[in-house]
Amino acid sequence: MSDTMNLDDYLAQGGVLTAPGNVPARYRGELMRLMSSFVDSELAASAGFAGAINFAPGIRERIAASRITLEKADHAERVLTVMADFGTDAGRYQRQHDWSARVPRDADLGTSRQAGDMRLSVFHYPITGWADAVVMNVLQGLATGVQMTELTRVSYGPLAEVFRAIAPREQRHAELGLEGLERLVASDEGRAQVQAALAYWQPRVAATFGVAGSERYPMLRKFGLRHAPNEELLARWKTLVAEHLATSGL
């Protein structure tokens, strides 16, 4: 065993990097990309949910939507703080985009990112009502839960710590969605709205897992920024969704 080793080998063997000064340029680029995707998605999700607060049928739902709006913005800020360690101008970064901007409801973005921000494509679609908001939150919440199993073990230590702090709160957001879903499916009208929303959101959330056989995955795996491929995460999400929908009789 020598005193030092190549950083690529270190990472490939599960090593953890700890400061901007000790990450290689390419790693840094992918890490920045990962972080900006998360930050942009959380900001866009928060902005989207801000509108949903006024769709809320009652106080409880209003509080749930408000909480999600607040905490997603907080999560964005926490990760943006890590980006700022790398030189990102956090103040300018968060003003860079209109996070509430949405494409037309019937647009088809597939898995591609839009314009200069890195939010997941699903956060470009508009939420049209309360049932729509709840269903989107359930599906995306479960997806986030699956993504968190990756994010909490990224090889950049300070970021992994942030994700470990965020994960339980993101999980709570998904639970709030499931609670809302239970109330909705109690009525026939609600159930029909949920069915329609499921048909709309399911393929769009599925698309956030990216393409199977992603070309970037081997590099991310080598860097310790990913541990399971897109298709495996997607399969886990599908199983979770099926379980929860079955519980709700859907």
Next chain:
Amino acid sequence: MARFHPLTVTDVRRETRDAVVVTLAPRDEDRALFDFTQGQYLTLRRDFDGEELRRSYSICAGVGEGVLKVGIKRVDGGAFSTWANENLAPGDEIDAMPPMGKFFTPIEPEAEKQYLGFAGGSGITPLLSIIKTVLAREPKSKFTLVYANRQISSIMFREELEDLKNLHLGRLSVIHVLEQEGQEIDLFTGRIDAAKMQALFAHWLDASAVDTAFICGPEPMMLAIAAALRDHGLADSQIRFELFASGQPGRARTRAVSKTAVAPGTGTEATVTLDGATRSFEMARQGQTILEAALEAKMDAPYSCKAGVCSTCRCKVLEGEVEMVVNHALEDYEVRAGYVLSCQAMPLSARVVVTYDE
């Protein structure tokens, strides 16, 4: 965005043959900025023959000691650490960014914790800061340090650790593992690898009692220790890492471009707008990116990855023509709209006008 501030060197103490401890004082108006948490580091910068080098060094003082101290071990061929070891003297000024880093857990004065620390060589510096702070501010907690070095003479802070042991009787234990010198107990000779960790856990360390483990040292040592800690039941959230000296990548090789070789008239007149302010300057037509030229012109252009990936450095070309070496971030339609990654963009025309504001 973190900025550099001047610090005055008030003391340089030789710690070992190839390591110094440097005491630094911020200006009065910067004092609050340099309040630190145990285990954090300072990024220092200095100009070496026209090229700025930045290096990070861990603070080795405890919180509440009222001083800012860093340990700098000379790295073979390391311009910065050699300069610090050979030339730095009291009265000198050096630029530093405020303390950064997350190599710590919050101090809880009432807590009764068991900490386990592993340091390899100069990896001791942040651990010393943590040990001192824990011993002073968390009076019921205990710390066990496993400290690896080549030989006795290369052990940094050997006396200081002895003093701490005596000052806080029964709360600090130090196990020295020496690579090149035999000790009474064989276990303490050699390198810290998987087998050594196994033996340490069998005879000397109780993993189940550990609340948090801190590791700072060279990469292979960190991997071996982390793997052993996980095998003995520690969760990732209980293991803190700080990758040290050898983890610093070498200086990025700059493209060989002789500035004098660019004949007059073959350069490019660049006009760059940033934060509403516009500056014009002459830049090389080849071998220099717009970002590099803007930085050289003392413009605080936004950038991050410098690898054409993060798009933090995106700017818009309003006049002239540029070419990107690689583009991993921008979509085709953005490129069509005139956006470029300034860290990858070289001018092709005699005049380019770009803006970071759009």
